[in-house]
Amino acid sequence: MRIEVTRDVFRLAQVFTISRGSRTQADVLTVSVTIGGVRGRGECVPYARYGETLDSVTAQIEGFTGAWADLPGALPAGAARNALDCAFWDHAAKAAGVRVWDLLKLPAPRPEITAYTLSLDTPDAMQVQAAQNAARPLLKIKLGTPDDMARLEAVRRGAPDSRIIVDANEGWSAEVYADLAPHLIRLGVQMVEQPMPAGADDMLGEIARPLPVCADESCHDCTSLPALRGKYDMVNIKLDKTGGLTEALALKGDSIAQGYGVMVGCMVGSSLAMAPATILAQGVAFTDLDGPLLLAEDRAESLIFDAAGVHAPTAGLWG
Numbered sequence: 001m002r003i004e005v006t007r008d009v010f011r012l013a014q015v016f017t018i019s020r021g022s023r024t025q026a027d028v029l030t031v032s033v034t035i036g037g038v039r040g041r042g043e044c045v046p047y048a049r050y051g052e053t054l055d056s057v058t059a060q061i062e063g064f065t066g067a068w069a070d071l072p073g074a075l076p077a078g079a080a081r082n083a084l085d086c087a088f089w090d091h092a093a094k095a096a097g098v099r100v101w102d103l104l105k106l107p108a109p110r111p112e113i114t115a116y117t118l119s120l121d122t123p124d125a126m127q128v129q130a131a132q133n134a135a136r137p138l139l140k141i142k143l144g145t146p147d148d149m150a151r152l153e154a155v156r157r158g159a160p161d162s163r164i165i166v167d168a169n170e171g172w173s174a175e176v177y178a179d180l181a182p183h184l185i186r187l188g189v190q191m192v193e194q195p196m197p198a199g200a201d202d203m204l205g206e207i208a209r210p211l212p213v214c215a216d217e218s219c220h221d222c223t224s225l226p227a228l229r230g231k232y233d234m235v236n237i238k239l240d241k242t243g244g245l246t247e248a249l250a251l252k253g254d255s256i257a258q259g260y261g262v263m264v265g266c267m268v269g270s271s272l273a274m275a276p277a278t279i280l281a282q283g284v285a286f287t288d289l290d291g292p293l294l295l296a297e298d299r300a301e302s303l304i305f306d307a308a309g310v311h312a313p314t315a316g317l318w319g
Contacts, residue, residue, distance in 0.1 A: 018120055085246050
């Protein structure tokens with residue numbers, strides 16, 4: 001077995017801002033696993049919020065010497081395990097001459113409507129963003145400051161007919177969220193994601209939740225679920241948090257069994273990072289796999305996005 005890691009940079013179409021900062025490019029790690037002359041690929045996005053860097057994740061990947069089955073015990077849930085797990089899935093499918101969903105005994109993925117994310121900005125700028133994307137059926141608004149009301153109003157003016165979900169990226173207090181919640185409902189917002197910081201979100205179990213609240217930073221893998229009880233209504237499953245498709249599918253099953261709604265999200269990466277998540281996204285409440293739509297450039301072979309949604313990857317891309 002040979003494992004290789006490369007660093008790739010994809011320019012963003014425009015500056016992308018959330019409550020924690022801004023970026024102009026997506027820095028990703030591309031991992032290939034070659035066994036018996038067959039190469040599988042995966043991609044991950046190291047995330048500083050979880051203590052990851054390009055260097056630290058590269059070291060984790062290069063230090064892995066076991067077999068696929070050894071991954072859960074060798075590496076924690078996170079970006080390194082994700083890239084390796086997805087590369088192993090890709091390899092297994094190519095070695096068998098079938099698609100990954102055949103290995104999983106699942107139907108071929110159907111297109112899923114994906115959210116399109118509007119970057120945090122001034123109200124006027126966000127209204128312009130919304131108007132430019134008003135034909136999209138589902139918009140995700142990045143918020144997370146104490147003065148977000150004007151931004152909400154502006155986006156709704158710009159896109160009067162789109163469904164809207166909101167991501168505060170841990171930026172609100174309980175007081176700010178309680179104050180905004182009635183206005184979120186008035187403006188037709190259908191879900192709010194991670195309004196309060198992970199580890200400081202117990203108040204969500206004590207205040208009214210008039211619209212569904214989704215755990216993102218508070219939910220990583222199956223072990224996260226017990227702490228969410230009574231505080232969250234949904235979970236946002238991301239491959240870079242779970243440590244790959246294997247754990248993500250388990251988390252999806254456990255979440256549904258425990259009564260949580262499911263959202264499938266992503267970091268800002270290329271089509272290779274999104275490809276495994278198209279399997280995960282089947283039938284969930286919200287799909288947010290718009291990473292490639294935010295890029296100025298993508299992989300040579302990329303996912304198809306059209307009016308029907310994001311399509312399953314070609315075999316040449318992944319799986």
